[in-house]
Amino acid sequence: MEHERYFEDYVLDHTRTTFGRTITESDFVVHAGHTGDFFPHHMDAEAMKSSQWGQRIAHGTLTFAIGIGLTATEINPLAFSYGYDRLRFPKPVFIGDTIHTQLRIARLEDDPKRLDHGRITEEVRVINQRDDVVLACDHIYLAKRRNPT
Template sequence: MHIHQQFYEQYTLGDSRTSLGRTITESDIVLHAGQTGDFFPHHMDAEWCKTQPFKQRIAHGTLIFSIAIGQTATQINPEAFSKGYDRLRFIKPVFIGDTIRTKVTITEAVLDKKPGFGKIVEHVEVFNQQDTLVMVCDHILLAKLQSGA
């Protein structure tokens, strides 16, 4: 991880970056269940899952969100900060052994109502090893204007 100073004016619509892959393990799911208290059988009970449509345990959506966002955190930008995430959707299940990668594309750049800042929207897409889209959301950033105006 490195520091990369990037002001609002330096973001370009359509620019994208894609992470390396990360394989989801049973340990990931068990640890996440312990951290969140979400021990639903969809995640924890292999035998019960055999009776369900997916036939196997699925990763928590919040686990996939957390890992995906971590995959995008490759640089520290002191000129921008996160305002949160919008339109989060879990499209397809992620199973133990699936490998996910995350693609971020700049889809919006507009001046913000807060003087001296612009709003940047990064569209986040998460794909599994078959290039199937499994999760999407929009990351909202506020970035300082280089001019400071």
């Protein structure tokens, strides 16, 4: 769904929560194939039985891809992603976990490189069914200003 939103339309502290997504073994296999990361942490169930987790853990990049993908619910042709900062994986994700993403607009500021855009920083938290934060980061994106200064 396309929805035009100018920088001025974003509201500080606005929050949103995505729907959930259950992580499957197929997710692990497909992600390993895409990335070439076949480390035992993700792919060797027998080796991981004796680990501190007792089972395979999701690739951090898998958690990131799915957690961020859940947030892509609208297309704003006036905005684009500038990147991600402070990315952390405080808890592991396991096969069978259901994750969702909570977002909060933490900062609205001028973009020093583009006077016709403003910079939006969204605080991102991916959370499992036990209410554990499994990913934390800041998503920075730029949105066109309605009236550039």
